[in-house]
Every structure is written in structure tokens, then in C-alpha cells.
Amino acid sequence: MLGWASTMSETALHPDRLLPAWQPALAIARELYESVADLPIVSPHGHTDPAWFAENEPFANATSLLLTPDHYLLRMLASRGISYDALGVPKKDGSPVAGPRDAWRVFAANIHLFDGTPSRLWLDHSLSWAFGIEEPLSSDNGDAVYDTINARLGEPDLRPLAVLERANVEAIATTEYALDPLEHHRKLKRHGLIGRIRTTYRPDDVTDPDVPGFAGNIAKLAEMTGEDTEKWPGLIEAHRKRRAAFREMGAVATDHGVASAVTADLAERDRQKLLDGALAGTLTPVEAEQFRGQMLTEMAVLSAEDGMVMQIHAGSKRNTDSSLMATRGANLGADIPVPTNYVDGLQPLLARHGNTPGFRLIMFTLDETVYGRELAPMAGYWPALMIGPPWWFFDSSNGIRRYLDAVVETAGFFNLAGFNDDTRALLSIPARHDVWRREICRFLACLVAEHRLSKASAEELAGFMSYQAARDAYRL
């Protein structure tokens, strides 16, 4: 192995990073970026842990803060033959794994693997922003960086709520399952923090019959709501109640993680039959998809009623490595995108509520081929539809460029839902929003430089896409 230089020293956090590297576009982009760099952050979809904000305890160490919860980092290291043991990822059976300092050393020694990836940009930004560390992480300084971070973590300005404050986060949404008791949010409510921090209703635990323990979950839902959830009307009524409970904890949106965008609009009798099969565990894969599809339509019906914005995150094949799933669990990097078909998939739902005033559905995909072929033409016609920002692997500079290239001409800017960071990593929030804002300014600056958009419009759109679009889309 060569001695990889892998240093960003000349470039880490250059003020012009990501902006067009030629004139006159650079000058225009700089001006646009300056006008949006300090806008508040609105993050209406994400996976931060509400316990952080409810408890507001300091983070334990650099590894548990920055490495172990970040599946982007874990997966890339694993792909080069580094074991999850060496990265300190706990095992279900409790057998020992590397300690945090050793795991950090492995990370630091392999930092070159992230050259050219968004992870590298986010990390450099986080280290600088939160810890004042400007020297890029490397084998040489790994231990020193680890110690610096750990020393700083106890300080008040690095507690979770202080981080939100410092990052100028106006609103952030967490994501909880339907059966979640929302205890942390209750505490946040007592502290007057609902509004800045909000939950999101993600009922996959009771809408996906392939979830382990599905029948038990449906029973639990009955307990929580006092409804007969083994009957379809009772099941829907139970959702209605849980949605209301989530709204009390600030929820403005629901979210649905599904492998495909298939929806259904079946007769009452057929729905009950599916529910019976789901409870009995006898559904075929096609029937299970129908069940999920019917539930999506039911969620649309409820959204049309209660005004919660519906989100569909379609197209992730989860847990493709069964050995990893068996030994350590989910969300560690083995989820892989699959093709999605939104145009056929959403047809039943749209026939029902595509034109219903007040109903809104934001679509996310991991299949970039649907940006131009499906999402933009659909959002550019149906009043109900908006396009979410690029998701997961595509929440990156080039990913954002391909997205804007593919959607804006057909859907315009005003059918886009702005940005959300979708992150589990607290410190990456300012970094991710910064990348989005830079890319938006880059895109607009190129339009201006090519005389396709006036400077004045670009200025308004830069602010809109950086901040207001997310507020509008999620009705904040």
C-alpha cells in the first residue's frame, strides 16, 4: 500500500468549495451563497435520536458520536475487508469487539477510502465546525484528534440542544414508529421544545406484514388505542388516533419506507381478507405487497383528512446480507437500492386523492432513472405530488447535480420539497445543509451565467430552496 497523502490540507473547507470553478459563474455563485449561508436550518425529515434532546447528556466519545452510528462510514470500511468487529460495532451475542479508540485508529488509518465521497466532506466540516479541528484526519493525527474530540465533548456547547442552537436549527423532525410511546417527546413538550423538535409518524411496524412480530404489533396497537385492530375499520381508526397523538408531539408528516411504490385501492371485503392473512402470517409476497399498497392509500385518505404531509421513501432492499443481520442487526450498510416504478405504483392512490385539495405526498427514490421519467412529469401535473430531495446515496454533490439536472426543467422549482438531511448523525446536519445550499447556488449561478434565469430570480430561488421550500412543503 502506498503512503496515501489523503490530505485535504490545502482545501479542507475552502470558502469556494463545490461552487463552479470558472468565471463568471463562480462570482455569481459566491454572491448567492453568501445570501443563504446563514439562513436557519429546517430539517423536516431525519433520524436523530429524540433521547439526545430530551436528556441533553454529553456524547460519550468520538467513535460513538461519529463512527459507529454512521452506516456510510461502516459500509465503506467493510467493503475493503475491515471487519465490523474492528470498527467496534456491537454484536447481538455480546461477544467482544474493538474498543472505541482502536476502532477510531482503524478509521483514521483508512480515511483515504473516503476521498471523493460526501462522507469526507461531512467529516471535515463536522470536525472543523464542532471541534475547531482544521487538520484533516489521518493515521498520524488519529489519536490526537480522538483525544481532542473527547476532551471537548463534555463542554456545554456540545450538548445536543446546544448543537441545535449553534447550528441555527429552527425545526428538526425525528421519526418514530406507530407503537412508539413518544416518551422523549413528552419530556420535550414539558420543556417547551415541541416545535423546534417534532416527531414523524412512521407506521411501518403496523403497515408492513413482513415486519417480524407483525400480529403482535397489531395487538399492541389495539391496546394503545382501544380499537379492534383485527377489523379494517378499527385498524384505520387506530391509525387516526395514533396520528392525532403524534400531532400533539409536533408531527406534521407521516413517512413510509417501502421496497416498491405500489399502492392499491381494494374493496372493503378484500382489505379485510388481506388483514386476516397478515395476522395469520399466510400472505403470499404479492398479497403482502397489496397489503402495504392498500395501507399507503389508507394513509393518503387520512392525510387528506388531517392535513399531515405524506412521505414515501421507496426502493431500498433492506438487509441484503443476512449474516450481518443475524449477528449485528439492521441499518449498518447492507441496504441496496432497487428499481422503482412510481407511475404504475401510485395510480390507485392518485385516482383517489391526486386532485384532493390539501392532500400532499412527497416522493423519494433511490432509482435515479425515475427523476426525469416519472417523478418530475408526475409532480409537474398532480397537485398532490412533490419531489423530495435526493436521498441516501444520492445526497451528495454529484447526486444533487444529477437531480437538479433531471427534475427542474419538467417540475420547476416549486414542486420540489427543498432539503432535508435524513441523518442519524447530529454533527452532519450543518454539513449536509451546507452542501445542498452550495449546490443550489451552483446550479442557479450556471443558469444565470448561461442567461437562462435572471439574477434577481436566482437570488429569490436561492433563499427559497435553502430554507422556505422545506417550510412550505411540510407546512411548518
Add this chain to the structure above:
Amino acid sequence: MLGWASTMSETALHPDRLLPAWQPALAIARELYESVADLPIVSPHGHTDPAWFAENEPFANATSLLLTPDHYLLRMLASRGISYDALGVPKKDGSPVAGPRDAWRVFAANIHLFDGTPSRLWLDHSLSWAFGIEEPLSSDNGDAVYDTINARLGEPDLRPLAVLERANVEAIATTEYALDPLEHHRKLKRHGLIGRIRTTYRPDDVTDPDVPGFAGNIAKLAEMTGEDTEKWPGLIEAHRKRRAAFREMGAVATDHGVASAVTADLAERDRQKLLDGALAGTLTPVEAEQFRGQMLTEMAVLSAEDGMVMQIHAGSKRNTDSSLMATRGANLGADIPVPTNYVDGLQPLLARHGNTPGFRLIMFTLDETVYGRELAPMAGYWPALMIGPPWWFFDSSNGIRRYLDAVVETAGFFNLAGFNDDTRALLSIPARHDVWRREICRFLACLVAEHRLSKASAEELAGFMSYQAARDAYRL
């Protein structure tokens, strides 16, 4: 809502618009563009109304000229919750909708929705080119612009034929169904205008068994041609006669709008069976697709015989909003692209005529993933195949860039069919050809700037792609 500036005042119709915004590519592109900007327009595929040219009456008002017939505009406004009523789109039941001035006001007040879209470029170009209106449309000037346009519409240079003359349109094709009596074209023929204005044979009304009234159409075709169209040989003979009749009205091409590119080459007996089923209305969806596929192959056989250039526009799922279809009809914005498979689809047709000298088939798609994977490799092998320009949602600056990026390296320039505007909006014709020419010059200039193409070749190719390629492809 912010007070959207949405003004192109600094930039509308900048002489360098769309050209590369950096040197030396800009200088090269400017020189190329100057050499092609004033070439005549050849538009061998489109949907202008032949009655305009046959009657040569003035247009009624700004709204019926520019807004109501433009599904790009209607769909985008609808997507933001503006009703088709408010846009003045007539209802089948005749119930009242907004008048033209009110509809125009709604349009002007929402013009910001088109920032970054090709519609905006086309509109600005049309207003300047036809009416001398250089100030961008806005809420503020909406009424004044409306009045200016209406005042000008009565003048002789804005009659349809004068528009063709002023736009330097050398040849334009309209599109008529097989059963169309071609009355307007007859009148045009009497005026010596066939040649500049031509029809195109689009027999979807008698080749698609899913068309409402299909059996009646087949009966009507029998009447028109004196053939027994309930028997396969008679049906083909009837097509042969209609094709000849269309050729007398200048037709050089046929066109086929199909959801998939599936073709078939069945035994005589199986064809008759499909026809029987189509007439009886008993075909399954798979059989209906087979019928359409067989008809495509028959059209290829006839094209090999009579030299008419065949066009396939595949991949639009029509009328996805059944409520819009029921209340107002087709072509109003609810058609959405679907994936297309040209490589398997065309196999039977190509086995028959892929190598037949004189047979030519031009392929169009709404699925950009097939540009590089299917269309370019296929056109770069089969003598019969050419690739049409980017279609519909992709007839835009970025759409053209992605197209050229994906097809030229594999198919070269000489398997491309040049440009056609495919428009229903007369005044957008010069605008659309101008965008194509600018993008061609941009692409060539970048190749020259990267030393991948000589300046001399770029000059020849700029002219070829702007004008001669369409003439050659359609044998004009």
C-alpha cells in the same frame, strides 16, 4: 408567498443564451451559432392545425394562442393547485370556465413557476419575436401584455402563413389520422402550398384496438377505400391506399404513437384471429399489444415498399388522470412516460426489414435510459434505424445535452434525424429550433475546445444538425 421577482429583464434573449459560459468554448460556440442561426426551418414532425394554414385567419386572443393549447403550461399551473377552470380550459359539458383575460391574469401571476423550464424560454422568445415584447411577463404587466398581443393579432404579418414565412419555415409537417379526410390539405394543395406544408400518416385510429370506436373506425376505413377491412389482406390494402392518398398531400412519413415498442411478425392465420378479436372487442391486453405490434411490422413492410419514413413515438402512458379525461379530454398534461424496451420490442420488425435498403425507422423515446443502452447501439448497427431528437419533456436545454452526451459517441451524428419541434403551438416553432441550434453549437464547441473535433468539422456539423439532417432523414 414571497413577491417573486421572476424577471428575466437582465437576460431575456441574451445573444449568448445557452452557449457555454466560459472561454474559449463561448467564442467557438458563438461563431458556430452565427453560421446556423438564419438557416431555414425544416420541421418534419409536429401537431400544428392544418386549418390555420388553409384558412389563414387571425388568431383570436393571447390566451387561445399561447396558453390554452399548451399542455406544458397547463400542467405546471395545475400542479400548483390552479384549476383548469381558472385557466379557461373548456369542459365537455359546456359549463362555464374563466374567460381569456382572467385566465391570462392567472398565468401572468404564476409565471415564476416556469423559472428554469423550457416553457419560459419559449414564451420569452415568442413574445419578443412575434410581438416585440421584451419586458418579461409578470403580474404587473399581465394585462398590458394581453392587450398588446390582442392588438397585434389582427395584423397581416401574424396570420398563420405569414408566421411561417417570417420564421423561414421551408417545410412543416402536420399529423393526421388515417380516417382524416385531409380537407385542409386539399385546400392547401389548391393554393400550391403542399411541399411547404405536408401531412403525416398517423393511423393509430385504425391500428390500436384500444381506441374507442375501433370497430367503427375499421368499417369507415372500408368505406373510404373500398376494401374488405375485416380481412387482413384487405386491411393492409386499405392502408396502402390511404398512405398513397396521404402522399398526395405531401406526406413523406408515417407516425405511430404506442405505449411500448413491441412488434410482432405472426403467421397470417394468427393475424386474422387478432383482427377478429379486435373487431369483436374481445382482445386481452396482451393480445391488443400483439395486434399493435403486428400492425407496426405491417407498416414497416409498406414503408419498405413505398418509401415513407416510419416514426415510432413509444413510451407515453396516456390520460393517467381519468377525472381530467372525463371532464375535459386528452392532451391536457396528464400523459406520463413509462419505461420502454426497444431492443426486444423491435426484434421481429428488424428481423424482417432491419437490413432492407430504403426502409427507414426513426425511434423516439420518453425513457432516457434507452438512449445509450438501446437506441444508440441499435442505430449504430442497423441500416434501417435512426434516432429522433429528444421528445416532449426532454426537448429542453438539459434534455438535449443529456441526449447528445448519450448517443453521439455510439451512433455518431449521422444516425440522428436532426430536429423537429413536435409542437401544437405555432409561435414556439422558431423558439424551439433556436434552442436546438444553440445546444448543438454548444456541444460542438465543447468538443472543439477539448480538441476532440476539428473546427472545420464542427462548422459542417452545425449546419448539418440544424437543417440538413432533418431533410435527409425524412427524404425531403
Add this chain to the structure above:
Amino acid sequence: MLGWASTMSETALHPDRLLPAWQPALAIARELYESVADLPIVSPHGHTDPAWFAENEPFANATSLLLTPDHYLLRMLASRGISYDALGVPKKDGSPVAGPRDAWRVFAANIHLFDGTPSRLWLDHSLSWAFGIEEPLSSDNGDAVYDTINARLGEPDLRPLAVLERANVEAIATTEYALDPLEHHRKLKRHGLIGRIRTTYRPDDVTDPDVPGFAGNIAKLAEMTGEDTEKWPGLIEAHRKRRAAFREMGAVATDHGVASAVTADLAERDRQKLLDGALAGTLTPVEAEQFRGQMLTEMAVLSAEDGMVMQIHAGSKRNTDSSLMATRGANLGADIPVPTNYVDGLQPLLARHGNTPGFRLIMFTLDETVYGRELAPMAGYWPALMIGPPWWFFDSSNGIRRYLDAVVETAGFFNLAGFNDDTRALLSIPARHDVWRREICRFLACLVAEHRLSKASAEELAGFMSYQAARDAYRL
């Protein structure tokens, strides 16, 4: 037809060709390119003829060297109506075709068809590099160029081994079927040339039941190895022996050309049943795919055992023009890409060996939509997986740009297998590696110019991607 200028005279082999045409990226790219331009060539996958190197005879003439074996050239000329007869491509029935000089004239007269294509770049580079011909080929100089080439071909520095030497080829792999006796490689071994020249184990002749003569091939495999290849364990043992024999001739890799990436991991009994059906010629298309899929998994098992790197080239629909196949044979331009699904396809194989230390599988595709959606996420997780360079139609400047754009952010640089030229055309080897290196330097320079990567990292990555990555990936 216009008199196409089609001259690259101003630009052929400009020192900055393909590099970014704007500053400061150009200056950075130049510096990076200078540091890698003269690195040795490592080409671990390709289709050069081992007889060339074993016999080291001079090539016969310009046409048989440059035109007739190059399906990129043949197909494009054919697509514009030029017959394979006129191009001198032999017919199976031995009937006469054009002689080499006449074929060359046709080629020269149509050289403009290759404007904007990689073929043009490769040809210009080859003519300059091998023959000192700087004037671009044209109608005018076609005969003179032909004579110049022929005159030079007899000189010692244009013999095959001298070409390798002059091109600084450190290692090149040929590709042989399992039943190949490897005679040429034996001769090379006697001359001490194994190492610089290596074979590759491509057992499609005994793993694809759709290959004509499959049962006979299996019988021949039994003869060569002394194993009972009609029984599954014997068949596998026979592969084990052939792989060892290939390794003695320098093989470090296997290669598998399959239409889909489907793999299987069936029970022993089911495997034998498939083998029985394959030998009897009774497999359905689905069963034949299962057989191929099972064989891929078996190859993975053997690779995990013997360390040979496995390659899958998936997604070419072969011989789509049956008339060409019947009259002249395969590999002449009628192979067309089809969609590929790697994520579902590889699941059984990965469940078996995705995490096995030492097992490595390099994936190639002709479906660019899988770069970002499947290949990069998969290679960025599974230790076993790497992504091969852009293949066939996509081994071009824009093809490489789209590839790097789509894969690097998710898979990083270190899950990429560097470059291989995959060529049948000896003289195109330096040209193709040069294009790759220029594009790598362009990509890195743009990252540096946008402050996304340090200059020092870019310098290391330029060398790595140009040379070391291929060595590492193939364990050379």
C-alpha cells in the same frame, strides 16, 4: 452529400485533448497527466490473439490490422448502408468480398461517420503512434495512408512483441475458452513470456447450455481432464483442473460472459438434474439461466479456493441480426445491450461468498443505470465486490465521465478495478489507456478545482487509477 471536411488537422492529438478546457482545472489536469502519461500499461482483460505474440509475424495489411477486426468500425459503416461485402468481411460460404485496398477506400471515404466517437480518437492515435501519420485519414489521402501503413508493417518495431515493448505493456491478458489447448501460451512459456502475457479462464463453452455443441464440449472436457463431467462433482473437478492448467499459463482471473447477472445456489440433486437436462438439450430458457447461474456460483466457490479473480461481463444480447450471424458469424457489431439486475441476480452468490476473505468478483455492465443504483452501493458494502471500468460502448470519454460521476461518491476510488482495454485491436491499446488516463486526470482536476480533494491526494489517485489499481484488483 456535402464534402465533409472531417479533418482533425488542427486538433489531432493535441496535447490537451480531453482535459478540461477551462482554467484553473486545465493547469491542474495537465500536471496530473504528465505524471501518469508514461506509466507502464497493465491490461488484465482483453481479446488480443495470443498467436500474434507466440508467432510474432508481421501484420498483413492496413485493412486486416485496423478495419476488419474492429466491430466498432464495421457496425457504424454498416449502419449507414455500407455492406459488409464492401468492407471485406469474409463470408462463411467463401463467396468473394472486397479486397483490402477497396475496403480501405470505403472506410477512408466515410471517416466523417466517426466524428465525435471514440473510434476516431483511437484511430488518430494509432496512426500517429505506430506509423507517424499525423494527417487525418480522408478520401483524399486514403490510398497513400494505406500504402504507408503497409510499407511500415514489415519493419521489426511493428511486430506484435515489439508493439508491446514500445507501448510499455507490463502485463496483458488474453481470453481463452475452457477447452482451448493453450498452445500459443505454451510457446510463450517456453520463451519466458508468461507474466507479461497471460491467459484468462473463460469457460462459457462449458457453462452455457445454449452454446452450440454444448454436450460435445462437456464430453471434450471429460477427455481433457479425465473426469466424469456428466456428474456434477466430476464437472466441478474438471473445472478445478482446467483452472490450474490456465494458472500455469499465467491466468490470474476467470471471465464470464452472460446475458444476465442471475446466480443460483441449488441443492446437489437439482444441480445434477439441470446438468442432465443441459446434456440432453431439454432445458427451458429459465432452466438454462438457472444452469448458468449455478455455474457462476460454482466458479465463485472455486475462486474462493484458488484465488483467481472472477469477472462477470453481463448484459449483452448477442447476435441480434440472425442474417449476419448466418452469413458471417459473431462479433461483427450486432450485439446490443440489455438491462441488467445485479442486486437480485448476485444475491445467491453473495450469500455464499460475499464476505469470504480472498474471494473477489469484478462486475461489468452495459446498463449504465446500474452504476449508481446497484454496482456502487454493492461494491461499497461487500468485501468481495469491485467495479470494472466502463465497458464496450461506454469505454469512451463521455462514458468514462458518466461512470466516474455515478460510482465514485458511493464506492470511492478503492473499490474500482482500474482500467482494462478489453480490445481485439492491438494498436488501440495505448490509445485506450491514454483516454482513460486523461479522463481520470480530468475528473481529479475538477475535484481539486472545486476544492473537494487535495492536490496531493489527486496526484496519488492519478497514478493509482492509471496503473496500480489494475495490478491490485487482479493481484498481479
